[in-house]
Amino acid sequence: MCNEKNSMTSVIIKIMSIVLLVIISPTHTYAKGNLHLNKGALDKVHLEKVQLYDELKNTNKDKRLFFDHKYLNLSGLTLLSLLADLGIREHPILTQDEMANIDATDKALTLELYHIASQSYGNQLKSAANNPDDFRTALINDTLPAYIDSAMPQFNAVIRLRQAINKYKGIKNIAWPKLTDSFNPQLGQGHAEVKILRKKLITFNDLQTVSTSKHRLHIFDQSIINGLKHFQRRNGLKQTGRLNAMTKNALNQNIDSRIHKLQVNLWRWLSLPRIPPTKYIMVNIPAFDLRLIDKGEALMEMKVIVGKPSNQTPTMITEVNTVTLNPTWTPTRNIINNDLLPLHNKNHTALKSLNFYLAKGYGANTLYQEVPPNLQEMLNQYRLVQRPGSSNALGNVRFNIKNNNAIFLHDTPTKYLFKHHNRALSHGCIRLEKSDDLLTTLGINQRKDNLGTKHLRLQQSLPVFITYQTAWIDNLGEINWRNDLYNKDK
Template sequence: MRKLFLPIAVIMFAFLFTTISCKKKDPAVNQEELSGEIAFDSTLVKAFFVKYPKLKSYQSDVETLYRKHQYHYVWYDKKGINEFGNVLYNKVNNLEEEGIQVTVPYKNKLDEIYENVEDNQKPEIDTELLNSSLYFFYADKVYHGLDAKKVAATGWYLPRKKESYVNNLDSLLNNPSLINKDEKGVLSQYYRLKDVLEKYRQIEKNGGWKTIAVEPGVKSYKPGDSSKTIAQIRQWLFVTGDIRMDSKSGLYDKTMAAGILKFKQRNGMTVNKVITPEHIKTMNVPLAQRIKTIMVNMERCRWISNDITKSKELIIVNIPAYQLTYLKEGKPALISNVVVGKALNKTVIFSAPMKHIVFSPYWNVPTSILKKEILPGIEKNENYLEEHDMEWHESNVRQRPGPKNSLGLVKFLFPNSNAIYLHDTPSKDLFKSEDRAFSHGCVRVAKAKELANLILKNDKTWTPQKIDEAMHSGEEKWHTLANKIPVYIGYFTAWVDDQGDIHFYDDIYERDEELASLVFKK
């Protein structure tokens, strides 16, 4: 037995020596294995980014990732490159579906790896680090979007979401399907826009929509009218999904009327059955332009955390839609028309917590309005202040509480450096206009009384009767809210509702083109 043991020992030693020697041929692989995972030399990360300089902006994230994982491979399992690696490669190959037009760095190298998967079964350092860099590239473009400085330069001051893409990767590695609806990464509205983008690109593949010709001298079309133009409008409504069938008829019938009502509702117009050349002009916006608008608004969605929709209470104002939505427990409790700042006095895009409601408020006239409007008015008419229910107060002018007050009977304060707030108004007729950019920057609310009632609904000290009395008392009264309500004033020219219908709004501050120049920059 002793004679037999010696040859066996020699053979085993030779086998182990050969195995160790083979491992030493791959400088990326460490001899130590922890929990079945292979570690690599940390210095190879820096060397990788010297070799692949176009990815250097992601070096810090990659280093953070591998420090967390103690420099173990994360993109391989027993079969080779893991499932999420293949999912990610597919996603990067289809970035246009995400509304992104960008050149993928080292695309040829990626193609070589994933088109020859059978040759990439064993952990290889370039493939490993290329995948990690690819992930952070994808997260940067799809989840994060433009950097904060560029976003602020467009006039957008809403808080940027804070997300750890390193931690997010662990979740995706465990469940790759999360990447398809990762609402932790992007506002859920993003995915709705993405679905509509796919629909509109399919319309484009099918030939798009034809330009509608308005007949000379025709000022409007109404139910019962008949013409070639009506047949063209019907076809357009069918292509966009506002009606289900195209009968080819030139008669303006009930089916087409229902489609027109839906079209107007989707485009922020006064909802009636009359079709004017101005409405047809909106229909004639090129399909390519609509696709571009969708992509621009997908970019805006990247900047906001979906966590805001989890707030128990939330007030959102969408400037181009001229609309305020008050959400309670994630559901709309009130939707109101609003008036926003005109082009010269743009309403600022920002967020702040609402802290106070002021009944029968004074209006402290801003210095700019005092110089441009009030003082010239006083020079022309010595009774100007009295006629406008105004008075001097501490070297400034203010308007006394009452039905003539420019702030109406109630205002809602969320302290901010922009001096912007929500308020009532005596000029109720302005809410009937399709274009509602008339203010000096603040937001006038059509349903201000209803908003006050809903906010104070659970406060036993404020009954609807007491709210009404405070609004008409003629004496300013402040109420501090027990629970602060987040107010988000945003700017979306395309928005998809709960039914999946796309709404387009006029770009009243002409911000889309500026943003598009950044988004589509190669």
């Protein structure tokens, strides 16, 4: 009988380890993980996980990490809540099978927490944003519950996001009938689907519940138009108050899909530092915006232009340490081949009119030449450069951030593009609506009307977080949703 129990425990441990491998996919597709490992590779990973657990358990004086005797301790309860919010498990309680095999359960919980502690995607700096060794320190100092509380970065937005996940879980079982394609209500019109629309807007807190007669429930009135505008604003749609196709599709999304989206976005916060810096820049790619945060408050906010889906702006943890006034621009080979050479082939004077020239060498030994008709051939020896000026693609200022992708924050001469609703228009860099304001806020007041290029170092580097948040809760407590621009929520 004892051997049977041991055998069953061993099987459960292996199953949990396999499940964990799916969970810790770097793309966070924990809901749809696909495992493609042969038995030898699986056994090797399983052995590594067993060794890791044994090491952590040894640090904990050979005691289980999340159980006191046969019951979950405070650390276990806290961790289960976090795992449920992240979507790793459906409920923050253990099943009967898990309670019956607490050694296997303790191991699975330990490895899940270690994985959460190890997230640091897009980090461009030498120091890791999050250090899993802090897990060991918490075990040594007997501060594991506090460590789990801080496993999620301590941004106010994270707390609000977890609250929203649990709010939506509380309404996931309500009926959610779809609005039909033919439903196109006009002001004052009565229609059976108006009642469905009204219920959806009330559920999402876009429409207040008021005492209304049964007849009025079916009338498309001004209050519903106002509710639609509020819903459209939160979903990044044009605020027309009309039930167009995009608004209807957003309203028809079921609650489960919205919970999944919230959980995917909660995962993304794991890569950010556990303790927010006092002052930092936060760019949200799907929202096309940048905020400069100081002591938790937004000092300034502006629109940005980000990379097209074919030239995606990467997420990253980095910092700005230098600024270039009146920068030159050296376009990438991709931009030259796809944009500039076709322009040149149509009109051999086009690039010259835009202040482009050829350069060879660097510093005092640089050789310059005007753009010739045989540009493509000359690019084997020269590089194509655009002089500073009103037509320069980087505008009047470039904020240099540490990264391996040649990504910058910069000004732009095409300010009219900020009027566009969809601003995924660049080759990957981030164009700024108010670059002068950011420059002033950073304490740089030098004039840029002198076309000489200047490189200035900031007195103190400023953290920059380029994020991909398709769902977040604003300071008013309202959930905001954005289109999955790069199809990363799948």
